[in-house]
Amino acid sequence: MTNYIVVKGTSGIGNRVFAVATGILYAQLSGRQLVVDWRDGSYSNSGTNLFFRYFDCPVAQSVEVLPATDSIYPTHWQNKLNRSLGSVINESGLSCYKDLSFDVSRLDYTETIIVLSAYTHKIGFMRPLFTGSASRFASMNNLEILQLVLQSNLSLKEDIRLQVEEFKREYFADYMIGVHIRYSDMKVPLSEVESSLASIIRSVKSKHPNYKIFVATDSQEVLSSFKQKFPVIISTNKWFSASGKRLHQNPEECEDLIQNGIEALVDLDLLAACDELLFASRSSFGLLSSMLMDKPQAIRHDIDTQKPLIKRVQLKLKNLAKKLKIGG
Template sequence: MTNPDAPTAGADSSGKVLLIKAKGGLGNRMLSAVTGLIYADLAGRRPVIDWRDGVYAPRGENAYPLLFQSPDMPDPALFDDRTDGVTPAIWAGRLDEFPVTMVDGDHSGPLVYRKSCVDLSRLDHDAALAVFWSYVSKLPRLRGHMARDPRFRGRSARDIMADYLTRYFSPNPRVEAAVAAALGPLARPVIGAHLRYTDMAGPLEAVKQSLAALRTQMPEAPIFLATDSARAQDDIRATFGDVHITEKYLPKDGRHLHGAQADGIDPVLEAENAMIDMWALARCDHLVYSKNSTFSGTSAIIGGLSGDRLVNVDRFNPKIVIKRFLQDYL
């Protein structure tokens, strides 16, 4: 929902707009949007977040203002009919479409997004409307621009991302109340654990081993578990006591949560449940996670979790280390 007390988004003295589209899950689209928001500020464009792709709200309805107390932004539908002054030109007359259709079925490879994303190497595009999207954060590609801008110079990427997440992604009141209700009764410290175990199966045994090690140090610490898998949830709750969860829909056949609408599940409600998990993890004292997941990585940034408060179960996995490097810089 729009926060009436929030400032108008972005610097738009030029009258130019950056339409920020999305692809993927909640963490992916939040960190991707942060890149777009920073690019908009660097380029003097007004940002407009467009989450009408049907993943977290009925198709055609913008999920962003439903889920977050967002700064004032125009309705992205206002730009749908624009046919000129658009970059990349592939979007002209197609601004009601989404990245998933633009990639023509080719969802692999770190460079797929570049054909339909504004050229991030330049800030001086003449087009009145530019379109940004990426599957993950592309902040390292803006490093040169940020080094020349006093608003960003000398600040760490993590600090900048945390700042933009706070400004543009404050949860709606239902989510805030649910997070407080979930964590409020729990004794401190609380161990958070996240495991994606459906379409991208995470290391369940490594998560359990890390939880066991933390429980050895803090035997009375409750665990807050966030997972997309009924099987993983049942396994961890059978292994450890005092495990707390957000009650949410988990497909029994192992499908990922983005397919919940096929089962008649309200996509906005399930998006809010995912946000409850994300912000609850952010407010835990320790977090067991995989850096292969942008979901829990976003939680860590929101919560300011670092150092020995984080246990990355994939920190020695060379495939994931290389994958993340390529995604950041390409």
């Protein structure tokens, strides 16, 4: 009899991919069949499972394989597996993801179906499982494990990959500096991005005078500003919110949610194809793009880790307060 782990999609592309990576590793360690469910409507209004429109993942199957059963953990998901995480949270009054997710540090669940609900990876919580045949993971840090899992099991659909390759052939230079700027709902300090980028350019231009800068951002205003200040910037042609809201989970403004996801994935892969990348790891999208860089000499510049320790702690507390809705 087959047992299953279902990974529910939530939030943006980066969040979702990190959750899937957790599911892939847990499925390998537990012997369960991985099922990915991205029918929540963030990238489609039709109820389509968009994970399989965007990715090839040989170890994952879609929800159609799930049996009809009440043997589900957490029990909040009984008779609700076809629902989105957000709708179940709203209906149940639960305030935490953990109430709708199993504990990834355990392998002893007897239920046929266990559900993972997470907005980021849970690799750190899985460390008690890294024994015996899985002991090779014990000496690796979380990001190394994620990188290994994703690069071994996940790839873009061919049509999306071809869009990436076409853009690279037409616009990329011999040396590329990638910049990711999340600004709509998670404002990265632009002055820090500008000063860091200027520093990178000073170190690059003597060796690579024909360099270019690829910028991926969720703000058309930020993109226009950077193009005025750094004339060698290139970017993809994509949809922006006229009101300045975030690009994902914005069905009120975005007319083609599926294309919105494809545009995000193209940007993600182009960032990962650069020789150097400037990003802020507070953004799952920026962090994911840095992990997917596969050039041996790739250089990563994380604005958040460049801050003094006290500022990093203050930033984490500020972001935590936002999630918990503490303060004004």
